[in-house]
Amino acid sequence: MKALLAIWRRVRTSHAAMVSGGILVGIFVIAIVGPVVSPNDYLQTNFDKMLSPPGIAQLQIFGTDDLGRDLFVRSMLGVQVTIVIAIVASFVSLVIGVAYGAIAGYMGGRVDAIMMRFVDTLYALPFIFFVILLMVAFERNFLLIFVAIGAINWLDMARIVRGQTLSLREREFVQAARLTGVSTLRIIFRHIAPNLIGVVIVYVTLTIPQAILVESFLSFLGLGIQEPQTSLGALVDAGVNQTEGASWMLLIPAALLAIILLCFNFLGDAMRDVFDARDER
Amino acid sequence: MLRYALLRLLGAIPTLLLVIVLAFLMVHAAPGGPFDAERTLPADIEANIAAAYHLDEPLHQQFFRYIGGVLQGDLGPSYRYRDHTVGELIGAAFPLSLKLGATAMLLAVIVGVLVGALAAIRRNTLLDRSLMAVAMTGISIPVFVIAPVLVLLLAVKLQWLPAGWSGNEGLAKYFLPVIALALPQIAYIARLMRASMIDVLASDFVRTARAQGVGTSAIVRYHALKPAMLPVLSYMGPAIAAILTGSVVVEEIFGIPGLGQFFVRGALNRDYTLVLGIVIFYASLVVLFNLVVDILYGAIDPRIRHQ
Numbered sequence: 112m113k114a115l116l117a118i119w120r121r122v123r124t125s126h127a128a129m130v131s132g133g134i135l136v137g138i139f140v141i142a143i144v145g146p147v148v149s150p151n152d153y154l155q156t157n158f159d160k161m162l163s164p165p166g167i168a169q170l171q172i173f174g175t176d177d178l179g180r181d182l183f184v185r186s187m188l189g190v191q192v193t194i195v196i197a198i199v200a201s202f203v204s205l206v207i208g209v210a211y212g213a214i215a216g217y218m219g220g221r222v223d224a225i226m227m228r229f230v231d232t233l234y235a236l237p238f239i240f241f242v243i244l245l246m247v248a249f250e251r252n253f254l255l256i257f258v259a260i261g262a263i264n265w266l267d268m269a270r271i272v273r274g275q276t277l278s279l280r281e282r283e284f285v286q287a288a289r290l291t292g293v294s295t296l297r298i299i300f301r302h303i304a305p306n307l308i309g310v311v312i313v314y315v316t317l318t319i320p321q322a323i324l325v326e327s328f329l330s331f332l333g334l335g336i337q338e339p340q341t342s343l344g345a346l347v348d349a350g351v352n353q354t355e356g357a358s359w360m361l362l363i364p365a366a367l368l369a370i371i372l373l374c375f376n377f378l379g380d381a382m383r384d385v386f387d388a389r390d391e392r
Numbered sequence: 393m394l395r396y397a398l399l400r401l402l403g404a405i406p407t408l409l410l411v412i413v414l415a416f417l418m419v420h421a422a423p424g425g426p427f428d429a430e431r432t433l434p435a436d437i438e439a440n441i442a443a444a445y446h447l448d449e450p451l452h453q454q455f456f457r458y459i460g461g462v463l464q465g466d467l468g469p470s471y472r473y474r475d476h477t478v479g480e481l482i483g484a485a486f487p488l489s490l491k492l493g494a495t496a497m498l499l500a501v502i503v504g505v506l507v508g509a510l511a512a513i514r515r516n517t518l519l520d521r522s523l524m525a526v527a528m529t530g531i532s533i534p535v536f537v538i539a540p541v542l543v544l545l546l547a548v549k550l551q552w553l554p555a556g557w558s559g560n561e562g563l564a565k566y567f568l569p570v571i572a573l574a575l576p577q578i579a580y581i582a583r584l585m586r587a588s589m590i591d592v593l594a595s596d597f598v599r600t601a602r603a604q605g606v607g608t609s610a611i612v613r614y615h616a617l618k619p620a621m622l623p624v625l626s627y628m629g630p631a632i633a634a635i636l637t638g639s640v641v642v643e644e645i646f647g648i649p650g651l652g653q654f655f656v657r658g659a660l661n662r663d664y665t666l667v668l669g670i671v672i673f674y675a676s677l678v679v680l681f682n683l684v685v686d687i688l689y690g691a692i693d694p695r696i697r698h699q
Contacts, residue, residue, distance in 0.1 A: 235407050237633040237678045240671045241414060247659045247667050248419045324534055328637075331536045332644065332656050344536070351540045351645060354548050354555075361544060365537045373532040380528075 118312065121385050128381035131374040138371065142190035151181035153188050154339055165359055174359050176349060186364055189343040192336060193323050193371060196257065200322035201315045203261025208268025209311060213299050215269070216276025227273065230266055238263040239325060246334040256335055260325045264318045268311070275310050279303050309386040317379035320372045327368055343368040396690045404683045411675040412462060416455055419668050445469070467669035472661050478669035481654055486673075489643065489650035493635045496570045500577035500631070505617075505624060507578070508585025512620075513612060515590060524586065530579025535638040539572035539645045557648045569646050573638045577631055581624055589620040625689055629682035636674050 122128050146153065151171065157179030165174040165182075173182035215226040242259045249255055279285060280303070288298050327344030329335030336342040343364045350361030433441070442448045446457060461468060467478035507527070511520045546568065547555035554565050592598065593616055601611050640652035647653075651670065658666035 232407050232410055235404075235629075235679050235682055236411060236414075236675055237636065239637050240674050241418065243655075243659050244415055244418050244667055244671050247662055247664065248421070320532065328534065328536065328641070331641065332659070334659055347537060347540065354540060354544045358544055358548075361540055365541060369529075369533045369537055372534070373529060376528060376532045 118308065122382065125381045125385050127377050128385065131377040131381070135371065135374045135378070138190060138367070139194055142187040142194065145187045146184045146191075149181065149184050151184050153180065153184045153341070156180055164357070165363075173363050174357070176360055177353060177357070182346075182360065182363060185341050186343070186346060186367055189341050189346050189364060190367060190371070192326070192340075192342040193368075196260065196322050196326045197319045197375075199257040200261040200264060200326075201319050203258065204264035204268055204318050204322075205311065205315055207262070208265035208314075209272050209304060209307065211265065212269040212272025212274075213276050213303055213307070216273035217280055217295070217299050217303060219277070219280070223273070227270075230269055234266055239328070242325065242329065243332075243334060246329060253336070256326060256329065260322045263325070264322055267318065268314050271310050271314050272307055275307055276303055279306055313379065313382045313386050316375065316382050320375040320379070323368075323372060323375070343371075393691065397687045400683055400686050400690075404679055407679050408676055411679065412459060412672055413455075415668055415671045415675070416458060419664050420451060420454070445471075462672065467672070468665045470658075470663055470666045472658070472663040472666065478666050481666060482651060482669065482673055485649065485651040485654050488648065489639050489652055492566070492569055492573065492642070492648070492650065493632075493639055495566070496573035496577070496635055496638075497628075497631065499570060500574040500581055501624065503574070504578045504581025505585050505621060508582040508624075509589050509612065509617065509620070511582065511586040512589030512593065513608065520586075524583065527579040527582045530575050531583070533576070534641075535572055535576060536641040536645070538575055539568070539642055542568055542572055543645070555646075557646050565646075569642045569648060572642050572645075573635055576638070577634060580631075580634075581627065584623050584627055585620065588623045589616060592616045592620040622689070622693060625685060625692070628685045629678065632681045633678045636678070 122132075157175065159179065160171075160175050161177055161179045163171065163175045163179075165172055171181050171183060173186055176182055176185065211226065211230075215223045218226075242263065245255065245259050276299075285298060285302055288302050293302075326335055327342060327347070330342040330344030331348045333345075333348065336345055338345075346364035347361065347368065350357075350364060353360045439448070446454055449457070458468065465479060467482070470476050470478050470481060473481060507523055511523045514520050543555045546553050553567050555568070557565055557569075589612075593611075598611055598616055601615055606615075636652075639650065640655055642648070643650045643652035644656050651673075655667065655670045655674075657663075658670065
């Protein structure tokens, strides 16, 4: 708790982090509250009001799609999917990446060499194609998409955590713990892991946009979230077919996705500046 | 140098094997067979189909049969395009994707390096800041958002360029797909180039050159540009992966009959062998390209190969 407070105090000094973070929080709050407050439903088709442009009538501020469904509620549902992806995928990559990197870094020697060699090998693979393969082979469902996305994003985390652990391992407090007979696993999780919080936060912020990108990419191709559920990627895909008459169907979800990704990237960059003073480029 | 190249080559073999094993297992670990979605057939006919595609053999036997085929360049028959092998489909569709991808890559390197170098030379000026803000935007926004918005703007609203592929003649139809593919890479390379150029400009040999009275443009052109481009060279591997991924989207949006479109259609049709084949093809391409970049890097920078 104290560590988190200290981090908050440092983040608060960065304007870029506060502004992009604020925009994200704003969008997420609207995405959660909006569909509840709105009189419209994401499934309700209305063939009298197909492709009606954005307006204030009936609170359809984003207009309707080709089936007369309210685009505001659908977009916000898409943002909700994005939020879930951000949480689940970053949690999966956090757990795998930190555990893997910390163990490799602390063990050192041959264990480290073999473990990192494996990471290098995986690095060379274009994972997105394997995720698509996975989607083809198995029934498409939420859980599989989330796990697959989380499972590709742990590599960076493992590398960074390993590097940090290598230097932490030689510090006095770790050697003191070792001398007093604390077990290896306990040293890794009680003494080393808490000291990794800074870098871990930076890299989680940087993996979130990647995870969001993979999900929206899959949904755009029709391989991700399936109807009647929707996501920003699926909405952009639907909008592509309506560029001639109803450009809002493309522009609104596209803008939402772009703003969310941009804010996460700015946030990650700002966090890196806050926590990683060496990298001043 | 030869020793270095050979070592790198040996290092790529396990990666390629891993690609094939992973891809094969993913497809074959799935519940159900490739023909489940079709109408139910009498048991013996089903058995005949299974036998024709060797699906009745135990998994390890299927695996060795497949790997034997892959080593001879045979990726098996397509399950959906019945008259074609996967190899034929790739051979027919890939040249077009290659043409688009290579053009985009060339454009990305040239523009990215120039923009990055310019931003580094004018570091911390308004020009630098705005270029980097644009680059950040370019990195953040995915191809499948950039491409349709470009179409909406330049083809539908302004009508400067054709939106589709078929029915359009000449070079104009290449313009939008190539730009959409190249933009995110331009942005990434520009950022990379700027960072490394700033490093190089701060190094001792540049200071020496300055002390001898060499002007900024000559320093950049004759001394700094080449070493600053090394990180861009090592980014070429990830770049080819990104362009392949982008081509899947771009070909879908513009209706270009390249390999990316086959890939998506195959995935939506659950054409197991086609998707498996294309994944192996793509992954091998990326691994081999990484290998070439590694070797080139060693050739250019002796510090690397003597490690």
